[in-house]
Structures are given as C-alpha cells and as structure tokens.
Amino acid sequence: MHDEHHGVDEVLYRDTGLRRDALRSDTWRPATVLSVEHAAEDMIALTLRPETTIPHIPGQYLDVRFPGERRSRSFSIASAPPAGESTDAEGSAIETLGPSLVGSAIELGIRVLPWGNLTPRLAAARPGTVVEIRGPVGRGFTWTPDEPGTLVLIGAGAGVTPLISMYEHAIRTSTPQGTRRRSGGTDPARSVIFLASARTPDHLYRYARYRDAMTTRFTAEEPRIDRAFLEEHLGPFPREPIQRRTIGRSRAATRTAPTQKDAAGVTVRVCGPGGFIGTMVDALLDLGVRSERIRSEGFT
C-alpha cells in the first residue's frame, strides 16, 4: 500500500511539475535529521537526509529552517559529495562511478549560539525531526578536482567545515594512479596542505577525526596564523615590481608587489571570520600567490 501511494504521488508530481521544483536549489524541501553529534566545544555535526538530493560541490552550504518558519540560517556542508560522483564548476558530472544517490546523507557543521533561536533548537533536535533545506548554494567558494596544483586549505575555528568537504573530496578523487578524468588521462596524485587554527583543539570542528590531516596552531592570541606560519608551510614565491599610474601627472608611483607568475601552482581556499580572511589573503598575495588562485569565505 505504501508503494502504491508513492506511485500515485509520482504521477501527480510529473503532471503538476512539483518534482521539478524539488530539484531546484532555490526552493525549500524537507530533510530528516539523522543525527546530532558534538563536533567541537560550541559546534555540532548535524547529519540530514534530504528528501531529494542535489549533489553539492565542496565549499557550498545549505540554508536550513524549521517547517512553517521564516527564519533560516546558512551552514556549510562538511561532507563530500555522494561517493561516486564528482562535478566540475558548472555542476556537470565529471565522472559517475555508479548510480546517482537520491536522498543521501549530508553533514552540516553548525556553530551553536546560546542566545540564538535556530541553532540551539537544531542542537536539541532528535533523529527523525523534519527540517527544511534550500540549496546547495555558493558558487564563489568551491573546489573541484579540475583546479590545478596543490590544494591549500586554510581555516580558523568553524571555518574548517567547508574545507573538510574539499579535503574529503580531494582525497577520494585522488588515487595512487592520480585523479581520473572523463576525458581520459590522469592528473598526478594531488597533495593537500590543510592549515587550521583555533583557540584550543576543542574549538576545532571534528579535530579528533582530522588531526592527522591538519597542520594546526592553537593559541588564545590573534592572529593565530600569521605570514610567518604561511611562509613556513607554503614557502615564498618570486617577487617583481609593479607600477601605478596617476592620471594627468608625469610622476608614476611604484611599489614592489608579488609577481603575477605563480611558479609553484597552488589553489588556495580560506575560510573563517572576516578579519582572518583579510590577514590571510594579504599574506598570501604578499608571498606571491596569484589572486585568481585564491578564494575565501568569510563567516559573518
């Protein structure tokens, strides 16, 4: 009788277009809470099973709300895309190793604000609770296996959550033979450098699970990661002078700045509070990393 009911629903959805709506990342759809786990002192790992899955690209996030409510918050997806699928930046599958997984579990990293409305209720949600999600969203801060070079992930506190998705996906799409591509041929096995900082290990999302993958710095003092730390773990790049022109004047201002040639070949993803982003990007540019190889997400 249950199957019969589903069959009738499918016909209804097809005729009314409701199923199509459920596959749009800009519409709200149901998801069931599978588990809520302690992930850091002020963070939980919320695992959901959406009614319909739209595979995400690492770096993306979901909007979450309780059914019937207007207030929603955005949370980074900490899990990698469903095993067997990887997508390029346009969202097309690079390679599908098996059937698409509908309704596969997705993990969100959530910082719980005690004075908040939504996050404390999510932290207290029991398995089976139905919430609503929208997404995945975020096209400015993603990583896909077709990005060149060493993947450098730099995160602070809750900022490591989308980076973990990138890390997991990089590891899964990188084999001893290299990254497989639909077009054939392989890329060399990828290396990943994962730099993370927080006040203490207890403030770093899923530290116990990822401690071997991360190079960390724990301190109460800011900035926790500085230029020296980056230089130690990434190394410097060549420098070249550039010029700035003043209209209508014959003098030109010059200043020394990193070369636009990035010899080492890195792709950098930075995530954390806004001030952290500023410090890191300034340092990376100063070290010679090309601006187009860097993408950041500031948590506001």
Added chain:
Amino acid sequence: MVVNEQGWFLTQRQYPEMALITAEVVEASTLRLTVPGQRSLDVPVVDKPAPGNRALTVQVWNDRCEAVDQGEVAAELLGDYLGVRCRLVRMAGDFRRELGSSYPATPGITVGFADSSPLMLASERSLDELNGRLEEPVRMDRFRPNIVVSGGSAYQEDRWSRIRIGDVTMRLAKDCIRCQIINVDQQTGQRGIEPLETLGAYRSGPRGPRFGRKVVHENTGSIRVGDPVEVLEVADPDA
C-alpha cells in the same frame, strides 16, 4: 545600531526583517522609528548615559565601541518586532572609531557603526550588467550604497583609486565584499539565494564576491546629485 544582550551588533544577516524598519531623523534630536504593523515612534536621541549609568561597550566586527543606550521604549519596539531582547544604541560622542589597518592611505579618518568605511560607491551600469544575468532583476537598494554613479561602463569603478565629486576628494580604498544581506528583498524582508549566487560565480576575487567600492573621504564638503565624477587616479585592480 541594534545590539543584543551581549552587546553584539544585529544586522539583516541574522534578522532579514530589519530591512522593513525605517529610521528617519526628524529635527536634530529625534529619531522616528517605524516597524511594520506599528505606529511610528519618535525616540529622543540620547547623547549621554542617564545619570548613574555608564556608557555601554558594544562590538561591531573586531571593534569594541563606547555607545549610549537610547532607552526602554525603543528597545521594546525593536525587541517585540525582532523577537529577541535588544537595545538601540548610539556611538558615544567622545568615542573615536578609527579606520582599520586596511585603509593606510587615509589615517585619522573615523567611522561610525558602518562595517568598515564611511562611504560605499556603486554604479548603475554595474547593476545593469548583473541584472542581465539574473532571472529576476534586483534593485540598487540591495547593496545599500551611499553614492550611486551613472554612465560609463560596467565595473569601471574597479579601476578608480581616487575621485573628486563636488568639493570632496575621495579614495576608493578597496572592493566591497558582499554577504547575504544582498539576498534580502528590501521591500519584503525575505531572503533568497540571489544575487549572491550569480555574483559569486563571476565576480569573486580572493576575498569574496565583489560589488561596489569602499570609499574614504579625504576632506569634508558638499556633494550633490548630478555632480560629475572626476577620476583622479586609477590602479590596476589585479595589482
């Protein structure tokens, strides 16, 4: 600025319905607050803490500022509307919030409770270009600029580093990096996924999606709608 009980600033990021609150200065010492479904409330501006009270310490991003509580009536109006206990505050008259270290060219300039710079400039041609990529065009008020320029070409302001408008010369210090507030329809207070999704796809720089420029004035003076923009200095945005 509205702060919670911990003194942290509240914005449309957490409360998109704040878009529907209007605040209008009527006479020098009165702020008229209007929230949906309520009659307007005239709040006398409080310059100094009430006798026996001290100034509050509030936090906006990394800056701790001294502020003056604007009283119970405003707090109740806002608290009832937002569903969270909060206070309306004004920066203390003798407190100076200096620009951060990312504005080295204009030392000594101070700012109020804005995110970082006193002014933000955007261009209509840039908005037209963005809207050409969206299913539903958005209005300029999503971006909350102080100065809107017309004419020229899309994203020309990326290259401007110093301009003059009227009596005032200004430095365009850096790109304005956008957040979720641009996804809030300012007429309804509802948050969607655009235009940040599209902006992120084609206007992301190393620090995030860019629209508009953060501006610091080099002197005080008058500017008027209709004034031409004189570009004094340009810089390669990729430098």
